[in-house]
Amino acid sequence: MKKTFHLRVNGVEREVICHPAKTLLAVLRDDIGFTASKECCGKGECGSCTVLIDDQPVCSCLLMVSQTENKEIITCEGIGTTENMDILQHAFVLEGAAQCGYCTPGFIVSAKSFLNDINEVPSKEHIKEALGGNLCRCTGYTKIIKAVETAAKMQFSMDEVKHG
Numbered sequence: 001m002k003k004t005f006h007l008r009v010n011g012v013e014r015e016v017i018c019h020p021a022k023t024l025l026a027v028l029r030d031d032i033g034f035t036a037s038k039e040c041c042g043k044g045e046c047g048s049c050t051v052l053i054d055d056q057p058v059c060s061c062l063l064m065v066s067q068t069e070n071k072e073i074i075t076c077e078g079i080g081t082t083e084n085m086d087i088l089q090h091a092f093v094l095e096g097a098a099q100c101g102y103c104t105p106g107f108i109v110s111a112k113s114f115l116n117d118i119n120e121v122p123s124k125e126h127i128k129e130a131l132g133g134n135l136c137r138c139t140g141y142t143k144i145i146k147a148v149e150t151a152a153k154m155q156f157s158m159d160e161v162k163h164g
Helices: 024-032 087-094 106-118 124-130 144-163
Strands: 005-007 012-018 052-053 055-061 072-073
Touching: 012 024, 024 087, 052 106, 055 106, 087 106, 087 144, 106 124, 106 144, 124 144
Parallel strands: 005 072
Antiparallel strands: 005 012, 052 055, 052 072
8 A cells, every 4th residue: 555755855745655565775766867877786785776765875776665754865866966066976976986877876876875975085994994785796896996986086175264
């Protein structure tokens, strides 16, 4: 039986009517129209469906919509747009960090959470650890790690200018 759920997605209150056991990923893609998050494994092992829930990266294929009511949900679309890219998205473009692009939104969302939680430019090893829940079938991860490192440098140089 369907139920009404109140979700806050990318800063906007949304009302969705669906079965309580529908995954958050399916609701985001099919009911709301945010298609950056992808279903690849359906088991929470690849990270392609990663979104932020209350600022924590979560595989949206593993959550039922009923578990996310009244929580803050951020998808890759909520991080930045083509017209107003986030530093992280800009760094992915600069470093050529996307191949086919299927996994890219999940990497960006995970990296965004990671960069929000640190206060210095991280080591490559720290970046690898932070992105450990995200898989890419196209690349050896070198450009993805470089993009996150570049974004961190850009973020902290901007912080220095602001607080200088």
